Amino acid sequence: MSGHYEVVDWYQLPRYYDIAFASRNRREVDFLQALYERYALQGGAILEPACGSGRLMEGLLRRGHEVHGFDLGEAMVEYARKRLDARNMGGTLWVGDMSAFRGRKRYAMAHCLVSSFKYLLTEKAALSHLQCVADSLRKGGVYVLGFHLSDYDDQRDDSEEHGGRRGQAAVECRIDSGPPNRKTRLESIRARLRVNLPTRTLASETTWQFRTYDEKQFLKLLAKVPSLAHVATHNFSYRADEEIEFGEEDLDSVVILRKH
Numbered sequence: 616m617s618g619h620y621e622v623v624d625w626y627q628l629p630r631y632y633d634i635a636f637a638s639r640n641r642r643e644v645d646f647l648q649a650l651y652e653r654y655a656l657q658g659g660a661i662l663e664p665a666c667g668s669g670r671l672m673e674g675l676l677r678r679g680h681e682v683h684g685f686d687l688g689e690a691m692v693e694y695a696r697k698r699l700d701a702r703n704m705g706g707t708l709w710v711g712d713m714s715a716f717r718g719r720k721r722y723a724m725a726h727c728l729v730s731s732f733k734y735l736l737t738e739k740a741a742l743s744h745l746q747c748v749a750d751s752l753r754k755g756g757v758y759v760l761g762f763h764l765s766d767y768d769d770q771r772d773d774s775e776e777h778g779g780r781r782g783q784a785a786v787e788c789r790i791d792s793g794p795p796n797r798k799t800r801l802e803s804i805r806a807r808l809r810v811n812l813p814t815r816t817l818a819s820e821t822t823w824q825f826r827t828y829d830e831k832q833f834l835k836l837l838a839k840v841p842s843l844a845h846v847a848t849h850n851f852s853y854r855a856d857e858e859i860e861f862g863e864e865d866l867d868s869v870v871i872l873r874k875h
């Protein structure tokens with residue numbers, strides 16, 4: 616993608632974010648549903664910290680679940696609320712920070728995919744997040760946490776592309792990541808959105824930093840929350856019946872943390 620990009624936070628454009636990621640919805644909702652059944656979470660409500668546009672909340676509501684979600688971005692929450700209201704679906708939404716939150720009830724499942732957890736830039740914030748999740752889960756409940764692990768020996772840039780079309784809007788999205796810094800525990804990310812509309816083209820560029828984790832760093836953090844046990848790992852193929860070893864074998868990790 617080339618051309619002129621405006622510095623507009625892409626989360627201020629929830630509709631276009633939503634279109635760019637929509638092709639993943641079915642696979643991710645199927646995966647969450649399969650885990651819900653696998654861990655026998657019958658009837659319990661589901662929480663999504665950093666719920667964004669509500670794309671997964673809608674999918675899980677359609678499967679008959681009670682769903683709660685919150686996000687720091689007001690535009691995202693407003694979009695998610697309108698989408699659920701428009702379909703008369705219920706669902707509970709609020710603006711909140713995933714480093715310090717209280718659930719509205721005890722949940723059977725919480726989930727946070729696509730590395731959103733890495734927005735928490737300090738150990739303190741990440742630990743507080745995991746503690747809040749643990750406090751919000753009922754006994755036996757699971758947290759499904761998806762994020763890309765770092766290999767500090769690999770200093771190459773990385774990128775991924777997403778996209779989709781809805782109505783008159785065609786959206787292309789490219790996300791570039793810089794190499795992980797072993798010392799600062801940060802990596803630089805840039806998201807570019809290009810939206811082709813019949814009469815104009817919109818372009819936005821957003822940059823931010825993610826906290827980085829290798830396997831040991833994540834397990835060290837998790838050990839500080841004894842009520843959450845790491846019971847399984849999957850990868851971004853989102854197959855509930857396929858587990859992988861956590862670590863360098865596959866950096867795209869979805870860890871299942873069970874409250875006991």
Ligand SMILES: C[S@@+](CC[C@H](N)C(=O)[O-])C[C@H]1O[C@@H](n2cnc3c(N)ncnc32)[C@H](O)[C@@H]1O
Pocket residue numbers: 626636664665666667668669670671685686687688691711712713714727728729731734
């Ligand atoms: C990549 S989006 C993921 C949204 C959604 N979970 C999904 O799968 O589409 C990341 C989201 O994290 C939110 N976010 C970033 N920092 C946050 C924080 N500290 N607390 C809550 N939400 C946060 C952003 O506003 C954004 O909506």
